[in-house]
Amino acid sequence: MIKVNYFARLRELTGKSEETIEQNSMTVQELLNWAEDTYPGFGKNTVHVAVNEEYALKEDVIQSGDVCAFIPPVSGG
Amino acid sequence: MKPFEIIETPIEAQKYTDYVLHAGAGAVTVFAGHVREWTHGVRTVYLAYEAYVPMAEKKLAQIGAEMENKWPGVKVAIVHRIGELHISDIAVLIAVSSPHRKAAYEANEYAIERIKEIVPIWKKEIWEDGEEWIGGQKKYPEKGDVAE
Numbered sequence: 001m002i003k004v005n006y007f008a009r010l011r012e013l014t015g016k017s018e019e020t021i022e023q024n025s026m027t028v029q030e031l032l033n034w035a036e037d038t039y040p041g042f043g044k045n046t047v048h049v050a051v052n053e054e055y056a057l058k059e060d061v062i063q064s065g066d067v068c069a070f071i072p073p074v075s076g077g
Numbered sequence: 078m079k080p081f082e083i084i085e086t087p088i089e090a091q092k093y094t095d096y097v098l099h100a101g102a103g104a105v106t107v108f109a110g111h112v113r114e115w116t117h118g119v120r121t122v123y124l125a126y127e128a129y130v131p132m133a134e135k136k137l138a139q140i141g142a143e144m145e146n147k148w149p150g151v152k153v154a155i156v157h158r159i160g161e162l163h164i165s166d167i168a169v170l171i172a173v174s175s176p177h178r179k180a181a182y183e184a185n186e187y188a189i190e191r192i193k194e195i196v197p198i199w200k201k202e203i204w205e206d207g208e209e210w211i212g213g214q215k216k217y218p219e220k221g222d223v224a225e
Contacts, residue, residue, distance in 0.1 A: 007129055008199035009210040050197070053132040069129050069197070073212025076126070076133075076157055076198030077110050077169050077189055 002026070002062055004035075005069040010047065014039050029058040031068065047072050080154040081137035083130045083198075093154040093172040102152070102174035104181040108189060110169040112162050122203050126159040126168065129197040133157070136196040140188055144173070147187070148180040155188060157198055168200075 002021045006014050021034070028051070032044040048071040049056050055071070062068060078092050094107055112124050141153040154172045162168055171188045175181035192198075200211045 005129065007197065008127055008201070008212075011127075012210075050129070050132055053129075053135055055195075069132065071129070071197050072199065072210070074193070074195070074197055075200040075211040076128070076196045077193045 001064055002031075003067045004031070005067070007069065007072065009072050010039075010042065010070050013041060023062075024064045026062050027058065028056045028060050028062065031062060032058070035070065042070075043072070078154075078156070079134070081134055081141055082156050083128050083133050083137075084156060084158055085160045086158070088156055088158050088167040088170050090167070090170055090172075093156055093170055096154045097152040097172045097174035099152065099174065101150070101176055103176050104178035105172065105174045106178075106181040106185040107173075108169075108171040108185050109167045110189065112164050112166045112168055114164045116202070119202075119204055121164070122205055123164070124162045124168070125201040125203060126157070126162060127199050127201075128157065128159050130159075133197050137192070140191045140196070143191065144184045144187060148175065148184045151175045151180055151184045153184070153188070155192070157192070157196070159198070 002023050005018045006016060011017055028049045031049060036042045036044040050069040050071055051062055051066050080096060094105060098105055114121055137155045144151055144153050152174045157169045171185050173181045173185045202209055202211055
């Protein structure tokens with residue numbers, strides 16, 4: 001099972017800060033596809049994924065127990 | 078205080094300046110980013126910031142390490158505030174000390190540019206007649222180009 005966190009626009013779009021996905025393993029691209037299918041308007045082409053608090057590539061593999069976060073365009077400062 | 082931190086309370090600049098100051102420092106630059114009322118003719122009522130706090134603090138520390146690598150001898154502290162901020166509040170503060178002034182100026186500007194690129198912090202502008210999450214991140218990075 002994989003934990004995912006939502007922030008900012010995505011937290012408002014999904015109506016939640018976090019949830020758990022019942023998967024043992026999936027790629028970052030598969031996770032983004034899942035998010036787009038589950039939440040229309042997610043905008044997977046502009047959203048980055050962090051796995052265990054580090055930016056991940058689309059081909060990286062997420063394992064059960066990992067903590068992921070969807071990172072929409074940042075705007076600190 | 079921690080040298081790289083996200084806080085929910087008003088930023089006290091002196092704490093971060095004191096942290097970077099030491100006997101070998103001939104220059105200290107302090108950048109404070111404040112909440113601006115007018116942006117391109119639109120009046121902001123207040124801003125709401127949120128962050129992925131543990132990752133944001135790691136990324137601030139990473140930026141500090143990059144600065145020490147590029148400008149040997151600098152000492153750095155960076156703090157970003159989240160929550161509701163009003164006009165003129167400090168949103169971000171970067172303190173850099175260095176033996177000489179040039180590195181302190183250059184490293185400080187580098188820090189704010191990197192914050193805007195890689196630190197998971199988001200700003201929502203709230204206007205009198207609406208609101209919007211701000212952000213202009215580029216497309217997904219390719220291999221070897223992980224948002225760096």
